[in-house]
Amino acid sequence: MAVERTFAIIKPDAVKKKVAGQILARIEASGLEILAMKKIQLSEQGAKGFYAVHKARPFFADLVQFMTSGPVVALVLEGEGAIKKWRDLMGPTNSQQAPKGTLRGDFGTDVEQNATHGSDAPETARLEISYFFNASEICAVTEALPA
Numbered sequence: 001m002a003v004e005r006t007f008a009i010i011k012p013d014a015v016k017k018k019v020a021g022q023i024l025a026r027i028e029a030s031g032l033e034i035l036a037m038k039k040i041q042l043s044e045q046g047a048k049g050f051y052a053v054h055k056a057r058p059f060f061a062d063l064v065q066f067m068t069s070g071p072v073v074a075l076v077l078e079g080e081g082a083i084k085k086w087r088d089l090m091g092p093t094n095s096q097q098a099p100k101g102t103l104r105g106d107f108g109t110d111v112e113q114n115a116t117h118g119s120d121a122p123e124t125a126r127l128e129i130s131y132f133f134n135a136s137e138i139c140a141v142t143e144a145l146p147a
């Protein structure tokens with residue numbers, strides 16, 4: 001399987017519940033590598049731009065309101081099949097339908113407050129990573145220090 005990068009967000013509901021650390025621990029346990037990470041408060045303009053593909057949807061205004069309701073943690077993840085691997089860890093979009101053991105099943109509430117976001121395809125991942133991170137902020141060196 002090809003090594004891929006994907007973009008992830010720990011959303012305001014999960015940050016507010018203080019489960020960001022548990023989510024990061026699951027990422028590390030899964031074997032996905034964290035290449036970049038930052039905690040930020042999205043502006044209204046920033047959230048609207050990020051979710052522009054959904055701007056005609058009836059839930060768009062609520063989604064923007066939610067995503068700007070508190071800080072988020074943005075991440076670049078890398079690994080074999082990282083896009084699907086991260087989506088499998090998250091579970092289905094609607095937390096009410098997400099099985100226990102998935103991030104959205106364990107930490108989300110509903111279809112909007114669903115704890116995490118992940119890119120759905122390689123091109124989306126490239127766009128989303130570049131929306132949040134400069135190339136210089138992405139750490140491509142993953143080897144451990146010598147003992």
Ligand code: CMP
Nearest residue numbers: 054059063093111112113114116117118
């Ligand atoms: P995410 O993976 O961040 O991508 C788009 C987001 O829109 C999705 O997670 C949900 O949080 C949100 N979303 C999708 N469908 C609905 C809906 N029917 N009502 C409210 N929010 C939605």
